[in-house]
Amino acid sequence: MSYSGSAAESEVRGGVNLRREKLVMKLFQSRVGGALLRRLADPEEIVRAGTAFTASQVVLTAVEFGLFTELAAGRRSKHELCERLGWHPRAAGPFLDALVDLGLLRRGRSGRYTNSRAAALFLRPAGPNYVGGLLELSGKRLYTLWSGLGDLLRTGIPEAGEERGGNEFFSTLYRDPAALRDFLTGMTGIATGEAMLIAARFPWRRFRTFVDIGCAQGALPVRLALTHPHLTGAGYDLAAVEPIFREYVESYDLADRLLFIPGDMFHEPLPGADVVSFGHILHGYGESVRRDLLAKAYAALPPGGAVLVYDAMIDPRRRDNLLSRLSSLNIMLEMRGGFEATLPECETWLRDAGFVDIRSCHLIGPTSMIHGRKPGPDPATRR
Numbered sequence: 381m382s383y384s385g386s387a388a389e390s391e392v393r394g395g396v397n398l399r400r401e402k403l404v405m406k407l408f409q410s411r412v413g414g415a416l417l418r419r420l421a422d423p424e425e426i427v428r429a430g431t432a433f434t435a436s437q438v439v440l441t442a443v444e445f446g447l448f449t450e451l452a453a454g455r456r457s458k459h460e461l462c463e464r465l466g467w468h469p470r471a472a473g474p475f476l477d478a479l480v481d482l483g484l485l486r487r488g489r490s491g492r493y494t495n496s497r498a499a500a501l502f503l504r505p506a507g508p509n510y511v512g513g514l515l516e517l518s519g520k521r522l523y524t525l526w527s528g529l530g531d532l533l534r535t536g537i538p539e540a541g542e543e544r545g546g547n548e549f550f551s552t553l554y555r556d557p558a559a560l561r562d563f564l565t566g567m568t569g570i571a572t573g574e575a576m577l578i579a580a581r582f583p584w585r586r587f588r589t590f591v592d593i594g595c596a597q598g599a600l601p602v603r604l605a606l607t608h609p610h611l612t613g614a615g616y617d618l619a620a621v622e623p624i625f626r627e628y629v630e631s632y633d634l635a636d637r638l639l640f641i642p643g644d645m646f647h648e649p650l651p652g653a654d655v656v657s658f659g660h661i662l663h664g665y666g667e668s669v670r671r672d673l674l675a676k677a678y679a680a681l682p683p684g685g686a687v688l689v690y691d692a693m694i695d696p697r698r699r700d701n702l703l704s705r706l707s708s709l710n711i712m713l714e715m716r717g718g719f720e721a722t723l724p725e726c727e728t729w730l731r732d733a734g735f736v737d738i739r740s741c742h743l744i745g746p747t748s749m750i751h752g753r754k755p756g757p758d759p760a761t762r763r
């Protein structure tokens with residue numbers, strides 16, 4: 381007669397293998413075995429990823445309250461910050477100390493707070509390196525948008541209200557002047573670091589003029605004009621963008637070298653220049669639209685001219701594409717045709733459009749640049 385279950389089975393209670401758990405606990409007590417076990421099976425990464433929204437809210441809330449601007453004026457105690465920013469003291473201590481741990485604030489011996497070097501460089505709104513525009517956009521828009529990720533998975537439909545029904549994202553968003561400004565300054569926050577690298581890594585000396593399609597506030601045109609005195613250029617975008625572009629360009633005293641060209645890239649040919657660039661713009665549309673825009677760029681370029689695309693493209697040569705994949709989900713939440721392409725896909729579209737000498741390189745974070753030339757001599761060598 382068989383006995384019901386083996387000794388090992390009898391140790392299983394409610395799905396828990398008691399014998400194994402006891403063994404693990406014993407191993408955990410040993411100095412060597414415990415350390416090894418913690419290295420092999422540490423849940424910290426999982427927990428950090430799953431709760432990253434908490435740290436995110438601390439940073440976004442600090443930007444929302446203008447904390448970094450307040451501290452740009454000088455050191456402040458917790459008490460002073462509570463008074464000036466209208467905070468209740470209960471949560472202020474852990475909030476400020478979390479920002480210290482995140483590397484954005486420093487706490488002196490007297491207990492007063494200052495901006496860390498990184499915060500002073502990148503989070504002071506009056507500063508030229510301000511990335512807070514993106515954080516403001518994240519706080520006001522993207523944080524809520526991402527709560528619809530489950531719906532995106534179930535339906536494939538963007539969560540953004542601007543794309544509901546047959547609406548088009550930009551024309552709907554730009555009906556609200558405050559949203560227009562927030563969006564454009566947010567784009568400057570994303571694009572400035574990339575634009576500095578594009579100014580350094582693309583062979584600009586071979587060209588004299590450029591036009592940036594979907595230029596937003598003008599992060600790329602401004603960085604190019606600041607870096608290369610021989611270049612003149614234009615930003616091309618929807619007419620609503622013009623005053624915000626002009627204001628930004630004038631703040632850098634570049635109005636004599638940077639024009640704004642109002643237009644709609646879907647309903648007219650693109651303006652001509654030696655280089656036509658598309659930054660964070662192709663990624664919002666389906667493949668056939670991207671191919672059409674690249675064909676328009678080819679038509680607008682002189683022989684030897686170049687097209688330049690920068691986006692959070694997925695690069696199969698890189699081990700870590702997490703930020704590009706998150707960016708892909710972000711643009712899917714925003715726009716119905718959106719997705720981040722892989723670099724080889726984009727390279728194929730450029731080649732099919734007629735471009736040659738196609739090169740690509742990683743810029744920063746999720747973003748890579750790819751460029752190609754229309755066959756012909758360098759435009760800078762033409763008379």
Ligand SMILES: C[S@@+](CC[C@H](N)C(=O)[O-])C[C@H]1O[C@@H](n2cnc3c(N)ncnc32)[C@H](O)[C@@H]1O
Binds near residue numbers: 571618644645
């Ligand atoms: C995501 S933003 C990218 C901004 C900038 N290139 C960058 O890298 O930060 C897309 C830009 O394309 C512009 N845009 C959208 N539809 C357009 C159209 N039909 N014609 C011209 N520009 C358009 C938007 O106004 C916006 O400035």
